[in-house]
Amino acid sequence: MAIVEVTDVKKTYPLGKTEVHAVKGVSFSIEKGDFISIAGPSGSGKSTILNLIGCIDVPTEGTVVINGQQTSGLKDREITELRHQVIGFIFQSFNLVPVLNVYENIEFPLLLGRKRPTKSEHAQAREYIDHLIEEVGLSNWRKHRPNELSGGQRQRVAIARALAVRPQIVLADEPTANLDSKTGEDIIGLMKKINSELETTFIFSTHDSSIVSIADHVIRLKDGLVTENFRKERTTTR
Amino acid sequence: MQYILIALRNLSRQRRRTFMLGGAIAFGIMVVTLINGFAGSFVDNVGENFSQLLAGHIFVEGVEKTGTREVRVIRDDDVLTHTLEEQQIPTRFISRRSNFDAEIVFQGNTIRQNIVGADWTREEFLRERLNLVEGSFDELTTENELGQRQGLILSKGIADRLRAQVGDTLTLRMRTVNGQQNIGDFRLVAISYDPGLFGSLSGYADLAYVNQLIGLQPGEYQTLGIFVDSISQIDTYFEPYYQTLENRVQVFPRNQGEEGQNQVEALFRAAEEDNWEGVRYRLYTLNDVLEQVQQIVDLLNNASLIILLVLFFIIMVGITNTFRMIMIERVKEIGTVRALGMQRHDVMVLFLLEAFFLALGGALLGLALAGITMFILGLINLGLDSAIYILLKNGYLTFLLSPWQVLLNFSVVIGLTLAAAYVPSRKAAYLSPVDALRA
Ligand SMILES: Nc1ncnc2c1ncn2[C@@H]1O[C@H](COP(=O)(O)OP(=O)(O)OP(=O)(O)O)[C@@H](O)[C@H]1O
Numbered sequence: 039m040a041i042v043e044v045t046d047v048k049k050t051y052p053l054g055k056t057e058v059h060a061v062k063g064v065s066f067s068i069e070k071g072d073f074i075s076i077a078g079p080s081g082s083g084k085s086t087i088l089n090l091i092g093c094i095d096v097p098t099e100g101t102v103v104i105n106g107q108q109t110s111g112l113k114d115r116e117i118t119e120l121r122h123q124v125i126g127f128i129f130q131s132f133n134l135v136p137v138l139n140v141y142e143n144i145e146f147p148l149l150l151g152r153k154r155p156t157k158s159e160h161a162q163a164r165e166y167i168d169h170l171i172e173e174v175g176l177s178n179w180r181k182h183r184p185n186e187l188s189g190g191q192r193q194r195v196a197i198a199r200a201l202a203v204r205p206q207i208v209l210a211d212e213p214t215a216n217l218d219s220k221t222g223e224d225i226i227g228l229m230k231k232i233n234s235e236l237e238t239t240f241i242f243s244t245h246d247s248s249i250v251s252i253a254d255h256v257i258r259l260k261d262g263l264v265t266e267n268f269r270k271e272r273t274t275t276r
Numbered sequence: 277m278q279y280i281l282i283a284l285r286n287l288s289r290q291r292r293r294t295f296m297l298g299g300a301i302a303f304g305i306m307v308v309t310l311i312n313g314f315a316g317s318f319v320d321n322v323g324e325n326f327s328q329l330l331a332g333h334i335f336v337e338g339v340e341k342t343g344t345r346e347v348r349v350i351r352d353d354d355v356l357t358h359t360l361e362e363q364q365i366p367t368r369f370i371s372r373r374s375n376f377d378a379e380i381v382f383q384g385n386t387i388r389q390n391i392v393g394a395d396w397t398r399e400e401f402l403r404e405r406l407n408l409v410e411g412s413f414d415e416l417t418t419e420n421e422l423g424q425r426q427g428l429i430l431s432k433g434i435a436d437r438l439r440a441q442v443g444d445t446l447t448l449r450m451r452t453v454n455g456q457q458n459i460g461d462f463r464l465v466a467i468s469y470d471p472g473l474f475g476s477l478s479g480y481a482d483l484a485y486v487n488q489l490i491g492l493q494p495g496e497y498q499t500l501g502i503f504v505d506s507i508s509q510i511d512t513y514f515e516p517y518y519q520t521l522e523n524r525v526q527v528f529p530r531n532q533g534e535e536g537q538n539q540v541e542a543l544f545r546a547a548e549e550d551n552w553e554g555v556r557y558r559l560y561t562l563n564d565v566l567e568q569v570q571q572i573v574d575l576l577n578n579a580s581l582i583i584l585l586v587l588f589f590i591i592m593v594g595i596t597n598t599f600r601m602i603m604i605e606r607v608k609e610i611g612t613v614r615a616l617g618m619q620r621h622d623v624m625v626l627f628l629l630e631a632f633f634l635a636l637g638g639a640l641l642g643l644a645l646a647g648i649t650m651f652i653l654g655l656i657n658l659g660l661d662s663a664i665y666i667l668l669k670n671g672y673l674t675f676l677l678s679p680w681q682v683l684l685n686f687s688v689v690i691g692l693t694l695a696a697a698y699v700p701s702r703k704a705a706y707l708s709p710v711d712a713l714r715a
């Protein structure tokens with residue numbers, strides 16, 4: 039089942055008196071549980087595509103369907119709700135909340151829900167956060183604030199935070215760009231591990247071709263157009 | 277909730293900025309609280325001091341009218357005191373006084389002055405309230421060969437204008453209650469401090485001698501002054517007393533709260549205007565006398581509110597600018613939390629919570645500072661000879677703060693701070709998440 043369907047999407051940004059055609063008409067679909075790489079050189083439109091899938095931006099033309107839901111025409115309240123429930127974000131520069139410690143940062147998305155959690159839900163959430171902290175290997179850093187962590191550690195917190203609401207899709211725009219190559223590989227490895235364990239769909243962008251090979255599905259962009267759309271048949275144990 | 281925690285932590289990010297803004301708020305609250313506190317005790321202290329000088333909380337004056345002749349006298353106060361007992365009004369003390377308007381002549385100087393005749397053996401408290409610059413109370417009760425107590429106390433202002441010294445003999449001209457001219461000699465035994473506020477103090481002399489001069493018989497007098505047990509309960513006790521007396525004797529109708537009409541003035545005018553005969557009583561309270569003082573207090577409180585508003589419109593500019601800066605500083609964070617699924621409304625709440633705690637913290641600090649200042653000021657003995665002594669309590673500044681006033685000040689400050697932070701907060705909430713993240 040396709041969890042993301044992008045159809046004839048164009049995105050044009052006004053730039054002074056002219057316009058920039060960042061995405062010039064792309065279509066693709068993404069299968070649930072895949073580990074997807076959006077690759078391409080700088081300026082090819084990777085971030086633009088991810089922002090559209092992440093529902094933090096709207097296409098100029100075409101449609102984006104997430105989890106069967108048409109995203110155009112939704113009110114801000116609905117689209118925010120959709121982001122909260124379906125999508126997790128990992129950013130290039132980590133974007134942790136500086137005044138919150140590791141545990142609180144990971145917990146943060148859980149506090150954004152409309153309804154108050156019950157006592158047992160709260161206990162479950164605690165347990166799950168603890169599990170995530172362990173999963174990303176930060177058990178000894180729970181009480182530390184982001185400025186006390188290394189880049190790799192921060193990105194691990196960001197991964198755990200993205201997973202807190204158990205989203206179906208995690209988007210990561212160049213998650214390794216601010217990390218050295220060894221740490222970057224670890225981060226991608228961790229994402230891949232979680233992808234296999236939790237069946238969460240991961241979509242990450244990169245301009246580093248060496249980490250593309252790990253992906254199940256590669257969408258290559260150039261000048262706002264798809265130049266390659268290749269999906270390996272996954273050997274699933276499902 | 278977690279939002280409160282985040283708001284508080286956000287405030288501590290830029291400590292200096294927070295302290296500057298919070299300090300400004302604290303300063304405003306402190307100034308206004310001090311004014312309110314002073315105004316709050318103003319009425320009480322003035323009331324307390326006045327009640328001692330006037331010798332009572334509730335006053336009864338008698339007027340006898342036959343034809344056009346009007347005599348101010350209480351010849352028999354049985355019904356007055358009996359009603360007091362019957363109504364079970366807790367009474368601390370009852371004073372009986374007479375007074376006259378005198379023309380004091382001394383070495384070619386003439387001055388008009390109200391002279392009060394008091395019973396010095398009974399009115400101990402008046403000795404405490406009148407602060408003497410020179411002389412002593414002792415000689416007030418010294419009798420001359422005719423058994424008259426000719427001692428007189430004048431305020432310093434009057435004595436200076438007359439160029440009279442303690443020990444001098446003064447001649448006073450007055451009218452008797454029947455309107456005849458009379459003359460009496462007095463010996464200046466003491467000079468009292470002039471508080472300078474609310475006009476000069478009266479001169480004080482012995483009741484029996486005053487009565488003799490104005491043509492009253494022994495045992496007669498003009499004003500009955502009743503001290504009740506609590507100055508704040510005057511009106512509660514007065515109502516039943518007045519209503520009961522109304523059924524037993526003739527009383528002057530009290531002015532039913534006409535705008536701008538002073539109760540006491542109205543009562544006095546009624547005696548002249550109305551067409552009546554017999555004995556009537558004029559009843560008024562300390563509160564009637566203090567009406568004008570209350571107006572001063574209201575003025576002070578209103579002024580303080582205006583100060584608060586002006587001060588805070590200035591502070592508001594700072595707050596608006598600061599929150600605009602904060603928004604720019606945290607634009608990426610705003611984009612992040614919006615991407616993670618925080619609703620616009622919640623972004624705004626987060627900013628407004630921060631503003632709220634800033635205002636609350638500043639206000640509490642201001643209140644604490646005002647409290648400390650009041651405490652310190654309250655320790656200083658300004659002395660009973662101070663010109664503002666009528667505002668003081670035994671020479672000390674006192675402050676009385678109404679919780680409602682504090683609540684009002686806090687509401688104004690918090691309301692204005694929230695209003696100042698509203699526009700930047702709204703702007704932050706309505707940022708597009710992509711644009712915010714790219715910034
Ligand atoms: N808000 C914007 N306003 C104007 N032009 C934009 C905007 N966002 C992106 N662009 C332009 O659109 C094109 C695609 O940008 P995009 O950020 O999607 O590329 P990218 O593949 O993510 O590049 P990089 O690897 O450098 O991040 C670029 O030419 C960029 O300059």
Ligand SMILES: [Mg+2]
Pocket residue numbers: 084085086211212
């Ligand atoms: Mg990019």
